[in-house]
Amino acid sequence: MKATVTRKAHFNSAHRLHVPTWSDEKNRSYFGLCNNPNYHGHNYELEVSVTGDIDPLTGYAYDIGKLKNVIEKEITACFDHKNLNLDTLEFKTLNPTAENIASVIWQKLRKHIESKYELTVTLAETPRNIVTVNGK
């Protein structure tokens, strides 16, 4: 029997969505408020789900304490209270949309979670705007 364990986390970050090859007008019209030249913040809510077989000895599908620690070290410590465009290497040239942030988080976590486990990352930029990636 498989089980999925989910750990929630939270970080606050600033960003600006912008495509450098587009005109200011096109950027404004496409990205709206998220194109504000002086950046703005979001309260990101993260959910990381790991699916695996329930270990008959421990009863765990995945050690959620281990998951908590890797999220804190690899994600929260890097992105919380940061300007994603200016303060992080990952988004120096990558547009920090919720899709791209979720993908970067997935890639960072995948390095620490063995491939036998399925990994899904869900990121809410606002309570109503939510993106999910699973590496496919």
Ligand code: NI
């Ligand atoms: Ni925004």
